[in-house]
Amino acid sequence: MVELNTIDLLIAAMLVVVLALMSIRLQSNISRQLIIAAVRTAVQLTLIGLVLKVLFENVTLGWVALMAFFMLFVAGREVMMRQERRFKGWWGYAAGTFSMFLSSFAVTVFALVVILGNDPWYAPQYAIPLLGMLLGNTMNGIAISMDRLTHAAWEQRHIIEARLMLGETSDEAISEYRRQAVRSGMIPIINAMAAAGIVSLPGMMTGQILAGALPVDAVKYQILIMFLISAGTGLGTLAAVKIGARRLFDDRQRLCLDRLREP
Amino acid sequence: MSKAPPLLQINRLRRLMIGPVSLVLDEGDCLCISGASGSGKSLLLRAIADLDPHEGQVLLQGVPAEAIAPEVWRSRVGLLPPESSWWLPRVKNHFRDDMPLLLEQIGMSDSILEQPVARLSSGERQRLALMRLLSHRPQVLLLDEPTANLDPVNTRRVESMITGYRRAHKAAVIWVSHDVEQVMRVANRYYEMSKGELQPQEIEGQQWLS
Numbered sequence: 001m002v003e004l005n006t007i008d009l010l011i012a013a014m015l016v017v018v019l020a021l022m023s024i025r026l027q028s029n030i031s032r033q034l035i036i037a038a039v040r041t042a043v044q045l046t047l048i049g050l051v052l053k054v055l056f057e058n059v060t061l062g063w064v065a066l067m068a069f070f071m072l073f074v075a076g077r078e079v080m081m082r083q084e085r086r087f088k089g090w091w092g093y094a095a096g097t098f099s100m101f102l103s104s105f106a107v108t109v110f111a112l113v114v115i116l117g118n119d120p121w122y123a124p125q126y127a128i129p130l131l132g133m134l135l136g137n138t139m140n141g142i143a144i145s146m147d148r149l150t151h152a153a154w155e156q157r158h159i160i161e162a163r164l165m166l167g168e169t170s171d172e173a174i175s176e177y178r179r180q181a182v183r184s185g186m187i188p189i190i191n192a193m194a195a196a197g198i199v200s201l202p203g204m205m206t207g208q209i210l211a212g213a214l215p216v217d218a219v220k221y222q223i224l225i226m227f228l229i230s231a232g233t234g235l236g237t238l239a240a241v242k243i244g245a246r247r248l249f250d251d252r253q254r255l256c257l258d259r260l261r262e263p
Numbered sequence: 264m265s266k267a268p269p270l271l272q273i274n275r276l277r278r279l280m281i282g283p284v285s286l287v288l289d290e291g292d293c294l295c296i297s298g299a300s301g302s303g304k305s306l307l308l309r310a311i312a313d314l315d316p317h318e319g320q321v322l323l324q325g326v327p328a329e330a331i332a333p334e335v336w337r338s339r340v341g342l343l344p345p346e347s348s349w350w351l352p353r354v355k356n357h358f359r360d361d362m363p364l365l366l367e368q369i370g371m372s373d374s375i376l377e378q379p380v381a382r383l384s385s386g387e388r389q390r391l392a393l394m395r396l397l398s399h400r401p402q403v404l405l406l407d408e409p410t411a412n413l414d415p416v417n418t419r420r421v422e423s424m425i426t427g428y429r430r431a432h433k434a435a436v437i438w439v440s441h442d443v444e445q446v447m448r449v450a451n452r453y454y455e456m457s458k459g460e461l462q463p464q465e466i467e468g469q470q471w472l473s
Contacts (some may be wrong), residue, residue, distance in 0.1 A: 138417035161314060167338025167399055176350070253333040254314055 013038065016036040017094045064122045068131055069083035072101055076136045081204055082143040086151040087247055092261065095243045105135040105234030107228050115224065133204065134232045137189060141233035142240040145185030149244045150260055160255050170253040171245075178245050185237035189230045196226060229255050268345050269323030270435045271311075271403050276319035278310050281459040283319060287401070288435040293426075295438045295446040301328030304439045305345070307456070309406040311437070312342040323402065341401030345408050347392030347417070349380040357395055364394055369420045369429075385412040390421060397428055404429070404436045410445065 016038045023031035030135045035126030055063055080227055108131045121127075153160065158178060160184035196202055196254040208218035250256050270290050275283040281303045288294060296304050305401055310317040313328050320341075321328045328336050337365040351357055355376035358364065364451055366373055371392045375383075383391065389412045396404070404425065410418040426449060429436055442445055447466060 015397065055419050152309065156350075157351045158344075158346065159348045163350070164314065164334070165312060165337055165342045165344065166395065167341075177438045250316070252313055252316075252329075 009042075013042075052128060054168070055128065059120065059122075059124060061120070061122050064124050064127055067124070068105070069130060071131060073137055074140045075100055079139055079143045079146070083147045085088065085144060085154055085260045087244075087259055088144070088261050091247060091259070096146060096240055098104060099142050099236045099243060100138050101238035102239050103232045103234075104131060104138050107232040107235065108134055111224070113227050114209060120193075130225075130228070134229060136234045137229040138236035140188055141185035141237045144188070145181040145237045146240050146244050148184045149177060149181035149241055152215065152247075153248050154247065154257060154260065157255060157257060164255065165221070168179070170249040170255075173255075174248065175243050178241050180239045181232070181244075182237050183242070186230075189226075189233045190201060193226050193230060196222070202226070269321070269463075270324060272320075272322040272325070274320040276307070276310055276317055276321060278306060278315060278317040280309070281306055282317075284461055287439075288437070288462070290433040290435060291429060292365065292452065293429060293436040293450050294437060294438050294452040294457050295450035296412045296454050296461065297439070297441055297443070297446065302456045303459045304456050305318060305407050308342055308364060308437065308439065309399070310406055311403075312337055312340055312345065312405055314342070314351050339401055339407065340403040341396045341399060343393055343396050343407040343409055345411060348397075349383075349388070352379055354378050354380055354383065354391060357391075359398060364398065365424070366394065369394070369424050370402055370417050386414070389413065390417065393421060393424070395423075400432065402432070402434055403437075405436055406436060406438045408441065410440075410442070418445070425449070 010246055015033065020031040020034050024035065049069070055067060076093055079096035080086055080093045080098065081097075081256045087095060109121075110125065112118065112123075112127055112129060118126055143176070153174065160177075164170065192200075192202075202222050202225075204224035205218045208221060209215055247259060248256060269287045270292075271286075271288040272284040273284060275285055277283050284307060286294070300303055306315070309315045311321055313321070313333060316414060317446070323331065323336070323339060331339075350356060351374070354410060357380075358376070364373070366375065366378075371387065371390065375387065375391070380388075383442060389409065391411055393406075406425070409425070410421050413421060422445065425438075428434060436449075438446075442450075453464040453466050455461075455464050
């Protein structure tokens with residue numbers, strides 16, 4: 001494996017700087033955002049590298065769990081911010097975060113205990129990257145599906161209420177939009193699985209190969225990750241849409257759009 | 264033997280800007296409400312159908328709404344909103360198969376059922392929405408300007424369709440209408456709504472048939 005040093009990374013950074021300069025000449029205001037994002041990448045990844053180093057040297061369940069929940073709460077905030085008409089109050093945060101907890105944590109623990117079988121099972125070298133991949137992907141699925149659901153409830157409120165007026169239950173009246181929301185949350189991972197290896201080489205696999213792993217081993221891990229991600233995204237999306245659809249109605253099955261924030 | 268409870272009883276119903284409203288409707292009653300737009304007529308109907316939160320009590324044959332599952336309540340106390348909604352591609356998809364529809368009586372033929380919803384005129388939508396509601400056999404009809412988009416001929420057809428249903432099924436009707444002549448034709452009780460309250464009105468030249 002070729003060790004990277006700071007000079008190597010600075011040379012790569014030059015490419016971003018050149019791109020930013022070209023953007024300025026095109027009078028596009030994207031260059032500022034580009035530089036900020038690049039700096040964030042460098043700082044955030046350096047920090048997480050340091051954190052992981054400390055974590056790997058002190059293998060205790062407490063520290064791993066602390067890290068895991070920190071990642072969860074950050075991802076939960078991200079899910080909330082990505083929804084245009086999110087639920088008001090703590091529900092806006094809790095619905096997505098809880099669904100992510102349910103799916104990502106369950107799937108990660110399952111993979112660690114049943115599939116990988118390390119000793120201890122929470123070995124941070126496996127637990128943290130796995131959880132990170134799962135959170136990152138379920139985050140997308142949950143954010144997309146909840147955004148889609150609340151959006152549909154708002155846009156199609158007349159239809160939903162018309163169906164209630166004809167004696168349908170709230171479940172029946174919103175079933176179509178629930179289906180659509182789950183679908184749109186799942187589409188990215190389905191596409192990623194369908195295109196994997198043909199259109200794109202997945203990032204994790206590429207990283208492993210660059211770091212010196214045998215392609216066959218890297219591929220096995222990538223397949224495992226893909227399956228875990230699709231299971232996690234599916235579970236998380238189903239949970240989020242179920243919670244969301246329930247929250248859209250009160251105990252008398254009235255459509256409660258006042259529970260959603262204005263965009 | 265004690266007297267049977269009224270079909271629909273509304274006790275001090277209140278919501279923002281509305282009420283308290285108390286009404287009693289017996290089988291066959293047709294109560295018309297008119298009033299300026301924004302006076303709360305539609306909001307009152309929505310509260311009775313239990314689509315919006317409200318205070319006070321609404322009872323059907325003596326049973327309070329809270330004691331009845333919401334979907335059952337709304338299929339027995341059916342609301343026809345001013346704008347109809349359609350969510351399936353063709354008209355017939357919105358109707359149950361087992362119900363004969365009396366479409367000729369309201370100036371339409373059965374062929375309209377095969378049409379895509381997007382091709383319907385506003386008047387056709389309004390009449391079909393009424394038929395769709397009636398096919399669920401509600402005991403109370405809450406009609407929010409059911410003839411607003413109709414010409415005089417079809418207005419008369421819809422009026423007699425509703426009157427026929429009310430008699431045949433011993434239903435009660437609350438009918439929001441801006442047309443005073445229509446009120447005189449169909450109502451046995453008449454209220455004016457202003458600032459969220461109902462004021463009883465005289466019905467002149469009453470020709471109402473119970």
